[in-house]
Amino acid sequence: MKTRSGKSAARREFLLAAGGVVAGMALEPATAAAPASGAKATVAATLESIRRVAGSATINPGRVKLDLPELVDNGNAVPLSVKVDSPMTPSDHVRAIHIFTQKNPLPDVATFRLGPRAGRAVVSTRVRLADTQTVIAIAEMSDGSFWSGTADTVVTLASCLEEL
Amino acid sequence: MAGALINVPANARRGEIIEIKAMAAHEMETGFRRTQYGQVIPRNIITTFVCTYNGAEIFSADFHPAISANPYVAFSTIATESGTIACKWSGDNGYSLSQSVPIKVD
Numbered sequence: 001m002k003t004r005s006g007k008s009a010a011r012r013e014f015l016l017a018a019g020g021v022v023a024g025m026a027l028e029p030a031t032a033a034a035p036a037s038g039a040k041a042t043v044a045a046t047l048e049s050i051r052r053v054a055g056s057a058t059i060n061p062g063r064v065k066l067d068l069p070e071l072v073d074n075g076n077a078v079p080l081s082v083k084v085d086s087p088m089t090p091s092d093h094v095r096a097i098h099i100f101t102q103k104n105p106l107p108d109v110a111t112f113r114l115g116p117r118a119g120r121a122v123v124s125t126r127v128r129l130a131d132t133q134t135v136i137a138i139a140e141m142s143d144g145s146f147w148s149g150t151a152d153t154v155v156t157l158a159s160c161l162e163e164l
Numbered sequence: 165m166a167g168a169l170i171n172v173p174a175n176a177r178r179g180e181i182i183e184i185k186a187m188a189a190h191e192m193e194t195g196f197r198r199t200q201y202g203q204v205i206p207r208n209i210i211t212t213f214v215c216t217y218n219g220a221e222i223f224s225a226d227f228h229p230a231i232s233a234n235p236y237v238a239f240s241t242i243a244t245e246s247g248t249i250a251c252k253w254s255g256d257n258g259y260s261l262s263q264s265v266p267i268k269v270d
Contacts, residue, residue: 077232109230119181126232
């Protein structure tokens with residue numbers, strides 16, 4: 001039993017190392033294409049994108065519920081649904097919903113613009129996710145306030161990096 | 165080729181909130197993929213989606229490369245009157261596609 005587990009540990013290490021090299025090679029073009037390299041820079045890019053949308057307004061946590069599967073088999077088509085707590089009346093409604101990622105090559109995913117005629121503030125779509133990460137939804141209200149919600153998801157097969 | 169699908173209930177009561185589901189057939193090439201020879205495949209995506217109800221805009225969206233192939237979007241609207249729900253997708257390389265469905269409200 002012991003030798004078996006030792007063997008499998010060694011095998012695991014090897015696979016990790018081999019995987020690292022392959023992943024490194026696969027990642028190179030992506031990092032060359034995107035100005036940011038590494039997760040941190042991309043988080044900065046995400047914040048920059050969020051600021052471009054929200055300006056200097058305060059973004060309050062809450063009122064936005066972002067639904068994503070906890071575990072994603074295929075990052076190429078991940079069902080995403082966002083629901084904002086709003087009465088959707090002409091005087092108090094959601095003006096727009098913005099979706100951002102932290103580890104995709106580009107932080108922006110989509111912007112949805114809706115109004116009081118929507119009746120309820122619920123929008124669904126399908127997105128690509130390049131890595132296990134936190135996805136952020138920001139709702140822009142008719143009174144000019146911003147609210148945010150996040151969802152964490154684990155991605156096993158990443159989008160964006162495959163070759164043809 | 166159909167190109168696009170719009171799913172709207174054929175009949176609705178006035179004031180009812182109905183769900184509109186719209187999908188266009190499009191590869192949504194991200195611009196981040198490469199061929200086996202290392203050449204970048206140029207970006208080719210749908211960038212905007214607009215939905216109108218009897219000519220008045222009720223919903224629009226901006227898409228980025230992170231939207232999946234065959235972009236699907238579902239949203240809602242209040243059924244106000246009988247008429248037409250029209251969707252228009254436009255994007256890179258002059259891509260443009262319009263489709264509409266009738267709705268009967270009583």
